[in-house]
Amino acid sequence: MKISQLLQPKSGQLALPLAIFLQLFYVIPLLVLIATSFQGEGGAGLSLKNYTEFFNNSVNVKVLIDTFLMGIQVTIVSLIVGYPVAYLYIKAPGFWKGILTFLITLPLLTSAVVRTFGWVVIMGRQGLINTALLQLGMIEEPIRLLFTHNGVLIALTQVWMPMMVLPIVASLSQIDPRLAAASQSLGGGVWRTFWQITFPLTLPGMISGALLVFALTVSSFVTPSIIGGGQLIYLPTLIYQQGIILLNQPFAAAVSTLLLIMVVVMVLILTALGRRSRRYIH
Amino acid sequence: MSSTLVKPPSPIQQKSGNLPRQLDKISFQVVMQLIAWLGLLLLTAPSIIILITSFSNAPTLEFPPPGFSLQWYSSLFSFPELRAAALNSFQVALITTLVCVVLGVSACLAMMNSKGRWVTAMDALVMSPLALPGVALGLGMMSFFAMVGVRLSLFTLIVSHIVICTPYVVRNVLANLTQLGSSLQEASTALGASPSYTFFKVTLPLIRPGVLIGAFMAFITSFDNVAVTLFLSDARTDMLPIRMWSMIQNDLDVRAAAISGVLIFVTALLMIVMERFSSLSKALIGN
Numbered sequence: 001m002k003i004s005q006l007l008q009p010k011s012g013q014l015a016l017p018l019a020i021f022l023q024l025f026y027v028i029p030l031l032v033l034i035a036t037s038f039q040g041e042g043g044a045g046l047s048l049k050n051y052t053e054f055f056n057n058s059v060n061v062k063v064l065i066d067t068f069l070m071g072i073q074v075t076i077v078s079l080i081v082g083y084p085v086a087y088l089y090i091k092a093p094g095f096w097k098g099i100l101t102f103l104i105t106l107p108l109l110t111s112a113v114v115r116t117f118g119w120v121v122i123m124g125r126q127g128l129i130n131t132a133l134l135q136l137g138m139i140e141e142p143i144r145l146l147f148t149h150n151g152v153l154i155a156l157t158q159v160w161m162p163m164m165v166l167p168i169v170a171s172l173s174q175i176d177p178r179l180a181a182a183s184q185s186l187g188g189g190v191w192r193t194f195w196q197i198t199f200p201l202t203l204p205g206m207i208s209g210a211l212l213v214f215a216l217t218v219s220s221f222v223t224p225s226i227i228g229g230g231q232l233i234y235l236p237t238l239i240y241q242q243g244i245i246l247l248n249q250p251f252a253a254a255v256s257t258l259l260l261i262m263v264v265v266m267v268l269i270l271t272a273l274g275r276r277s278r279r280y281i282h
Numbered sequence: 283m284s285s286t287l288v289k290p291p292s293p294i295q296q297k298s299g300n301l302p303r304q305l306d307k308i309s310f311q312v313v314m315q316l317i318a319w320l321g322l323l324l325l326t327a328p329s330i331i332i333l334i335t336s337f338s339n340a341p342t343l344e345f346p347p348p349g350f351s352l353q354w355y356s357s358l359f360s361f362p363e364l365r366a367a368a369l370n371s372f373q374v375a376l377i378t379t380l381v382c383v384v385l386g387v388s389a390c391l392a393m394m395n396s397k398g399r400w401v402t403a404m405d406a407l408v409m410s411p412l413a414l415p416g417v418a419l420g421l422g423m424m425s426f427f428a429m430v431g432v433r434l435s436l437f438t439l440i441v442s443h444i445v446i447c448t449p450y451v452v453r454n455v456l457a458n459l460t461q462l463g464s465s466l467q468e469a470s471t472a473l474g475a476s477p478s479y480t481f482f483k484v485t486l487p488l489i490r491p492g493v494l495i496g497a498f499m500a501f502i503t504s505f506d507n508v509a510v511t512l513f514l515s516d517a518r519t520d521m522l523p524i525r526m527w528s529m530i531q532n533d534l535d536v537r538a539a540a541i542s543g544v545l546i547f548v549t550a551l552l553m554i555v556m557e558r559f560s561s562l563s564k565a566l567i568g569n
Contacts, residue, residue: 014392015404018385018448022407025423026445032429033422084318085325100322101563102553107325108566109499109549111506113526114542118328120530121335121539126344128331158324165321166566189306212413219415221509226531236417236509243421244512253425256418267413 030260037253050254060238060255066149067235068262071218073153075210078161082209083202085161086168108162112222119155119227120146147229155227160216164209171205172198203277211270215263235259329546335536336543343534354540361537363520371522374436375504378443382500383493385444386451391485394459405452412449419446420513427514434516442514443504450503451496454565458492459485491560498556502549 040047054060089100107115122128123145130142145151175198183193221236228234233241235255243252331345336354338347358364389408393401411419423442424434432438466488470480486493508523515521526542529535556562 012392012396012398012400015389015400016392018389018408019404021385022445022448025426025441026411026419027407029419029422029426032426033418036425081317081321081324084314084316085321087314088318088322098563101566103322103326105563105566106546106550106553107329109502109553110329110546111502111523113506113508113523113530114332114545115328117526117530117538117542118330118332120534121331121343121345122327124343124345124534126342128345131345154324155328158328161321161325189303190310191306194310215413219417219509221415221417221512222527226527236415239415239417239421240512243417243424249421249425252421256415256421259415260418263414 033253034257034260036250037257039250039253050251051258053251054254054258063233063235063238064258066233067218067259070149070153070156070224070234071214071262071266074156074160074217075164075213077153077157078164078213079206079210081157082161082164083168083206086165086172086205089165089169090172104162104165107158112159112220113226115159116155116223116226119151119158119223123151123154123227146227147231149232152224152227152232152234155223156217156220159220159223160213163212163216164206167205167209167212168202169205171202175201201281204274204281207270207274207277211267211274214266214270218259218262235262332539332542333546336539338536338539340536343536343539354536355543357537358540358544364522364525364537364541367520367522367525370436370519371505374440374443374521375501377440378447378504379497379501381440381444382448382451383497386448386496387455387489387493390452390455390459391481393456395464405456408452409449411446416446416507416509417513420510423510424513434514436515436519439511439514439519439521442510443507446507446510447500447503450499451493454492454496454499455489456492457565458489462488492565494560495556495562495565498552498562 037050038046038048040049085104089097089104092100120127124130125142125146127145129145130139133139134142179197179201180193183197184190188196218234219236220234221240224232224234225237225240228237236259239252239255239259242248242255335343335345335347337350337352338344339349339351339353340347386408389404393404420442423438423445427434427438462485466484467480470484471477475483506523508527511521511524515524522541526538529538553562
């Protein structure tokens with residue numbers, strides 16, 4: 001981006017205010033963050049101290065692995081559950097489509113705090129699941145759902161699943177319906193048509209959905225901090241504890257950098273995959 | 283051509299008979315529908331459960347509630363800290379949205395009218411905060427403000443919210459502008475209108491749906507944000523989502539259910555209003 005180019009009338013100077021704003025308050029802070037993570041003892045010199053400290057402690061390494069696993073698991077579950085939701089939406093007749101739109105987008109627009117609170121009520125000791133199971137006589141004592149990895153997994157899947165459903169809907173709506181008709185008239189069954197025609201054609205949608213869900217899951221702070229409680233820690237919670245409660249900012253910056261690397265690497269891999277899958281279609 | 287496609291003359295089908303084919307179709311329908319309805323249940327359950335809980339007459343959080351009352355909603359009226367927090371959040375979200383719209387729309391106009399390679403870079407720069415962890419951004423901005431000696435205040439909070447909310451404005455406005463094409467603007471200019479006249483009388487009215495939806499999503503994002511807000515608000519300023527977060531985390535206050543109920547009602551209402559003015563669902567679902 002050349003300065004002279006920007007200053008030419010009509011070619012971009014209207015974008016300058018936002019560009020400058022983002023450079024100043026977004027790019028530079030990110031660089032400051034990364035630089036802070038390499039700060040040595042007493043704030044002087046460059047060192048890898050924060051990173052060695054992180055990897056020498058098995059608790060931290062477990063947090064890193066747990067966060068990555070959570071990202072993968074939530075992505076897979078929201079793909080498996082979200083795909084049929086998108087499929088149902090595409091096939092739904094007019095009136096139902098309106099209702100489904102509302103059901104899919106309302107959770108997206110209600111705050112994560114509110115939705116997570118709903119899960120607390122569902123999973124708590126006196127919550128919906130425990131009351132139901134106790135009354136049915138299936139369990140003797142309330143089971144523990146809150147403060148477990150699977151509890152966080154369920155809640156995060158609900159929070160981010162719309163981000164998977166929407167790109168798949170977009171992908172599905174671009175498929176020529178004659179393709180499925182052709183496949184079936186040539187003797188391909190419904191399942192075979194789905195796996196051989198529809199599913200591969202929606203790969204770009206699934207990949208952009210997976211990209212969003214993974215990035216948003218490993219970055220989630222509210223849901224894991226409430227459902228996970230004090231015992232189950234993920235990278236964002238660790239950053240908050242170190243940065244705000246313990247005021248160990250260089251260490252928190254190192255954890256943030258690791259989280260940023262995790263997100264960026266995954267985004268790059270999935271973007272490359274997405275490009276390949278699109279080439280396969282056209 | 284279509285008639286030959288629709289007729290199924292395949293020998294495979296005759297050999298295997300009709301039953302397997304029916305089975306194939308039915309099993310597909312059953313599996314798809316079952317998972318889809320499970321998914322919809324999963325998506326809506328928390329909001330519905332919270333709405334029911336908010337009308338509970340029990341002193342503690344339990345489900346199903348033993349009876350119903352409006353006690354938790356009325357308790358919100360005697361909760362002055364809450365009103366202050368809601369007002370702060372509203373104020374921050376409003377200013378954030380206004381700045382996002384001004385910065386975002388003007389950037390979109392420039393990006394639309396230019397074919398330079400900088401457009402791709404600019405697009406990536408503007409959109410990237412959507413995918414990056416808010417906690418990391420918050421920590422980075424907090425360190426940055428500490429370094430340049432700016433104390434945390436509503437100003438730093440709004441600045442950080444602008445960074446994370448602008449993508450919504452840019453995405454929706456850019457989509458709208460691309461759909462529109464540049465011919466109308468060119469016609470207006472060719473007929474002698476000044477750029478500002480063209481913008482206010484031609485372009486802006488036409489991209490209003492995109493601006494409205496972008497502003498709506500930016501407002502909601504700012505109003506609900508916890509991660510960035512935790513790092514950039516000063517201790518004296520009470521923000522609503524932070525307040526709710528600590529209420530839920532520390533003592534499972536049932537009043538939080540009533541606040542949630544209000545928020546769900548307001549969001550649903552706003553969605554319906556937005557749908558009337560600019561088909562929100564089309565922008566979200568894209569079809």
